[in-house]
Amino acid sequence: MRNTIARTQILDLITNSKTALSHAEIEQLLDGLCNRVTIYRVLDRLIDDKLVHKIINVDGSLKFAACRNCSDHHHDSHIHFSCLNCGSVTCLESVEPVFKIPRKYKVQEVNFTVSGLCPDCT
Amino acid sequence: MRNTIARTQILDLITNSKTALSHAEIEQLLDGLCNRVTIYRVLDRLIDDKLVHKIINVDGSLKFAACRNCSDHHHDSHIHFSCLNCGSVTCLESVEPVFKIPRKYKVQEVNFTVSGLCPDCT
DNA sequence: CATATTAATGCAACTATATTGCATTTGTAA
């Protein structure tokens, strides 16, 4: 795994962003630094390296956010908040939902998104 | 809203299916009954009419399932189980997660998907 | 410091999925 300019910049953007970023947003922020295909590939690598996690938004679009405490495996069992007005997606790291599902289902991952209005849009 | 053949068939398929169906699965099951564009439009109408709800799968793909108790507004606050092996998506209607998020967020909808292995695939 | 190795990139082409405009068909109310 090499520390390229694209990788550094993309990781920086995601890490310093208050909200999760989409591929398109990253592309715009990078302003031609690299090809859009490279962004896809860098994102894949960052996810493999457990530095970033992928969030499926309520509208099906993808967002990327920095991982915290994901050294071993991804555990993004926290809630994601998706604002229906501004489109921002925020990790609510401290909130973990409680639920019980039938024992016959073997749970591996959890994807929990709540949508509505974020503090900035109320 | 007219009761066309396409509408009837598509609603039947979704209602009688144990698991949520994708557009592609519906298209295959209909076996040329109507154009794929029509399927998109019928699904949109069924969602508007609160007869079907749309589920965003963990891989970002869309699935459609029959609505229960959605006369006024969609309340699919139940859990969806997504099988990583066979790809099936099942509504676990009886399971509703408990969670608390900061008051400054205004919650409107909830989208909760758990992935792993379904009873058939364990 | 030079250089060899190979990961990473750029580009173009391609695939998959969804949407739109418009002419035609068809369900339904009068």
Place this chain on the structure above:
DNA sequence: TTACAAATGCAATATAGTTGCATTAATATG
């Protein structure tokens, strides 16, 4: 039975992501 508008089919277009391959560049080694 007929008229009207909803629904459909088709072709074109849009959007998002992937792949193959030649080229570039990061890094380990001598």
